[in-house]
Amino acid sequence: MQIGYGWSFHTRDQQPVCDLAALNAMGAERCFVVSDPSDRSLVLEQAMGFLRPHDSFLVRSVERLGPSMSDVMNVAKALADAGAKLQILDLPPAPGNVSGDVLVAVARCLSRALETSTPVTAPVDPEPEEPAARPGQRGRPVAIAVEHHDSVRRLVREHGQSVSQVARRFGVSAATIYRVLSRP
Structure with missing residues (x-):
């Protein structure tokens, strides 16, 4: 099953964030969407609790997984422990074992973000x-x-x-x- 996790709210600078269409386009069969920024960790926990072995966890971008590198890596480890694969928008799933797939997807996304972003x-x-x-x-x-x-x-x-x-x-x-x- 393909489980989607995303955001749908306005940021502090009143920019709308809505991942639902992107998750549906990725093939999500069930979506867990955060509507209040303070509920991010709760909804992420619910989505992770819904996963079963061989499921795919779909997210629009790596920052949805956590505000820090350690948070992202903890989620990646939890996904690997659950036997689920991680798919980040625009990144094809990588072949191999489950934990390797998750870590490779996170590393590829982080390296792409670092190459294209300007330092803030x-x-x-x-x-x-x-x-x-x-x-x-x-x-x-x-x-x-x-x-x-x-x-x-x-x-x-x-x-x-x-x-x-x-x-x-x-x-x-x-x-x-x-x-x-x-x-x-």
Whole structure:
């Protein structure tokens, strides 16, 4: 059986993403489609749970398998362990054993993506500095200097980092980040 997994939602920049037509064109008999970005791992898990030995797992592109190389490789290993083949749009299935097929397909797709893509660098916010002690200051020192509040807001609201990720980055508690976010 050919099992399809894809996305169908709007990205942060309001670009529509819909893989259903591509999956149907690839011959998918059953499709698992993510309609909310926060459900990606849940729907992927459901699709992987539906697989049986000798099934084909169809995806439009390798980034559908995970946000990082280790996530992609974990999915590839799970597919190989399930005895399923991986087929990525525009890449013909490779002959050989199942685990080799999966890894070859992922490697070919990654190498094609690296050859054709232009490097994209995310803006890097400066690492927080230690708050300077002010003479005559009473009470507890501030956890995050006021000049870093915009960076905190930008990391959470624009870059989509979780409150706990930002808290770890600045070395403070999540409650501190929530207080910064609640201030104008």
